[in-house]
Amino acid sequence: SQQGEEDPQALSIQEGENATMNCSYKTSINNLQWYRQNSGRGLVHLILIRSNEREKHSGRLRVTLDTSKKSSSLLITASRAADTASYFCATGLSGGNQFYFGTGTSLTVIP
Amino acid sequence: DAGVIQSPRHEVTEMGQEVTLRCKPISGHNSLFWYRQTMMRGLELLIYFNNNVPIDDSGMPEDRFSAKMPNASFSTLKIQPSEPRDSAVYFCASSKYTQGATDTQYFGPGTRLTVL
Numbered sequence: 685s686q687q688g689e690e691d692p693q694a695l696s697i698q699e700g701e702n703a704t705m706n707c708s709y710k711t712s713i714n715n716l717q718w719y720r721q722n723s724g725r726g727l728v729h730l731i732l733i734r735s736n737e738r739e740k741h742s743g744r745l746r747v748t749l750d751t752s753k754k755s756s757s758l759l760i761t762a763s764r765a766a767d768t769a770s771y772f773c774a775t776g777l778s779g780g781n782q783f784y785f786g787t788g789t790s791l792t793v794i795p
Numbered sequence: 796d797a798g799v800i801q802s803p804r805h806e807v808t809e810m811g812q813e814v815t816l817r818c819k820p821i822s823g824h825n826s827l828f829w830y831r832q833t834m835m836r837g838l839e840l841l842i843y844f845n846n847n848v849p850i851d852d853s854g855m856p857e858d859r860f861s862a863k864m865p866n867a868s869f870s871t872l873k874i875q876p877s878e879p880r881d882s883a884v885y886f887c888a889s890s891k892y893t894q895g896a897t898d899t900q901y902f903g904p905g906t907r908l909t910v911l
Binding site: 725726728729782784787 | 886
């Protein structure tokens with residue numbers, strides 16, 4: 685399967701703490717994206733990192749990409765209760781237009 | 796911008812009935828994707844279109860599923876006959892560009908399908 689796998693499957697932290705989620709994938713990619721899904725809603729794009737980039741920031745989000753290890757991590761700093769959601773990585777393969785979504789990490793931020 | 800619009804939001808039907816899910820992509824977007832999400836299998840790509848043309852339907856589970864995109868502003872996903880194992884949330888997504896997997900996908904709110 686080309687699907688990425690997130691780790692951990694579930695994460696529970698206190699508000700204000702940092703949350704780190706990891707994504708591993710199997711094939712060479714063009715880019716990797718992270719999406720958030722609130723309960724009962726569609727997915728919302730968070731950030732895209734290209735294969736030639738190693739780190740990217742957006743507000744409280746920090747994404748790293750290690751193509752040699754075929755892995756990425758998403759760090760959410762100073763977490764808030766509103767960050768409670770499922771987070772998915774999606775890998776975009778070279779030459780294609782579709783993404784392959786991972787299995788997701790369910791994050792719970794306790795107020 | 797209204798975003799991706801899906802209808803209905805919820806559908807409950809009986810086994811054997813035909814189900815039609817509808818999607819309106821964001822205006823100006825040239826790619827459209829249908830996904831299915833279940834607890835067991837996660838988020839699966841069923842089919843995607845570029846410029847209204849189906850490009851990859853390898854994710855369509857079987858012949859009971861069919862998808863059409865008659866124009867740039869409308870797509871349907873049809874299940875006939877429906878079965879209880881088709882129960883899932885079906886998402887439609889669109890993206891602006893058709894070349895290269897470098898584009899953000901914008902998701903609709905989904906249709907929650909329950910087949911009794």
